Every structure is written in structure tokens, then in C-alpha cells.
Amino acid sequence: MSLRHGLLGLLSDWEASGYDIKQEFDGFVSVFWHSNLSQIYPELTKLEQDGFIKSRLIEQTGKPDKKLYTITNDGKSELVKWLSKPSTLPKRKDAFLMQSFFMDQLSADETIFQLQTFQKQQQEKLTAMNAFLAESLASIRERRQVKKRVLIASAVYAHAIQQEKLYLEWAEQTQRLIEQARPLWETGEMDYELFEQLLVSVHNSF
Structure with a gap:
């Protein structure tokens, strides 16, 4: 799995900020994939540039505006394409x-x-x-x-x-x-x- 497809998978179910996504990586997702904000935000930028997700700004009082991301139709197609491919066995490092x-x-x-x-x-x-x-x-x-x-x-x-x-x-x-x-x-x-x-x-x- 790439981080890109993991992000698409998370955004396929809800609209979320980068921080919201990081919380998911610290929760259920942590058992099979680790990522931090320094990796998440650049990948979100690439996904938006590729047209797989889009974002909107939410004004907040007393703190920076909040950016929320949602998946696009092209993003859903990319996700389904990846999900439909045969999975490869994991190569473990312990x-x-x-x-x-x-x-x-x-x-x-x-x-x-x-x-x-x-x-x-x-x-x-x-x-x-x-x-x-x-x-x-x-x-x-x-x-x-x-x-x-x-x-x-x-x-x-x-x-x-x-x-x-x-x-x-x-x-x-x-x-x-x-x-x-x-x-x-x-x-x-x-x-x-x-x-x-x-x-x-x-x-x-x-």
C-alpha cells in the first residue's frame, strides 16, 4: 500500500483536515501503516494537483483557517482501481x-x-x-x-x-x-x- 492510496481510502468516507487524517493514522490505521504530518501534507498536495482530491478553507476565529479535503470522482476511480488489483504479500522487517x-x-x-x-x-x-x-x-x-x-x-x-x-x-x-x-x-x-x-x-x- 502506498500512502497515496491510504489517504484516498480515508477521504472516500469523509471530509477531513490533515490533522484529522493524522488522528486516524494514530488510531485504527496504526496497526498496518505509520505516517506523520510531514509525509501526509505533501502527499495531500500531490493528490490535489493530480485532481484526485479537492479542498476548501473554513474560516476560524483566533486561529488559522482550516483546510478540509474531499475525494473527487477521479480519486474514487483511482482508489477502486487500486483495491481491485491482486495484493502482494508483505515483506516484513522486524x-x-x-x-x-x-x-x-x-x-x-x-x-x-x-x-x-x-x-x-x-x-x-x-x-x-x-x-x-x-x-x-x-x-x-x-x-x-x-x-x-x-x-x-x-x-x-x-x-x-x-x-x-x-x-x-x-x-x-x-x-x-x-x-x-x-x-x-x-x-x-x-x-x-x-x-x-x-x-x-x-x-x-x-
Whole structure:
């Protein structure tokens, strides 16, 4: 997904300012795409130049005028064209998994400590995500919203939460694995039968 199509997608459902759009990127959209205002505003300018969106100014007392953006018919056509294309599988970049891959260079205790630190951060992230989803659902119920966007966005966010739970479970299982393989970390040697059992357990449990 490009930022351009993400902006068109957001504006397909409502009229919004750049700040409003940033709030969306900090909310539901944050689970699959990150962007900041320094990226959003230039892309909005390009979209308007290409005729995919248009803007209007709203006068405000005591502060700068507010610019609101809406999608055009050409913008809707571009969005539908993009949505209709076959999706490509995501190419993942994960700094912590990269670190974990080489943690054989650390002691067993240090490896477990790094996993525990990550586990704590992951749990805090998961707690915040659950709180955001609960708050959002409460707001939806209060306003009695019935919208396709609300339903599909909730499904996407729920999927993201499930992925984070799996990541947390992985961190816990990996700590147990290191504990069981502590002799390998401490002496560089281990009974092969036990080593093979651990390999099998990795494939069966992860």
C-alpha cells in the first residue's frame, strides 16, 4: 500500500483536515501503516494537483483557517482501481527478530533478559491496543453507528491484536526454550537427543 492510496481510502468516507487524517493514522490505521504530518501534507498536495482530491478553507476565529479535503470522482476511480488489483504479500522487517536471530552471541541470562524486556513492552502495547478498541467500540455504540467502514476496521484491528498476542506467546515460549537449552549457552555442548527433542518441540509449539 502506498500512502497515496491510504489517504484516498480515508477521504472516500469523509471530509477531513490533515490533522484529522493524522488522528486516524494514530488510531485504527496504526496497526498496518505509520505516517506523520510531514509525509501526509505533501502527499495531500500531490493528490490535489493530480485532481484526485479537492479542498476548501473554513474560516476560524483566533486561529488559522482550516483546510478540509474531499475525494473527487477521479480519486474514487483511482482508489477502486487500486483495491481491485491482486495484493502482494508483505515483506516484513522486524528489528527485534533480527536481534533474536543472533542472540546465541549472548549469555543465556542476557538472552532471557532481552526476551523479558520485550515481553513487558509487548504486553504494554497489547494493553493499550485493547483499551483503544474498547473505547472505540463504546463510542460506536453510543452514537449507534452503522457503517461498513466501522465494521471492517474493527475486524482489521482485531486481527492485529491477535498477531500481537501470538508475538507475546512466542516470547514466553522462547524463554522456556533457552532455559531448557542453558547448557548449550554455557558450555557450547548438549546431549544430542535432548537437542533434537527441543528442535521437535519448537516445530510443534510455535
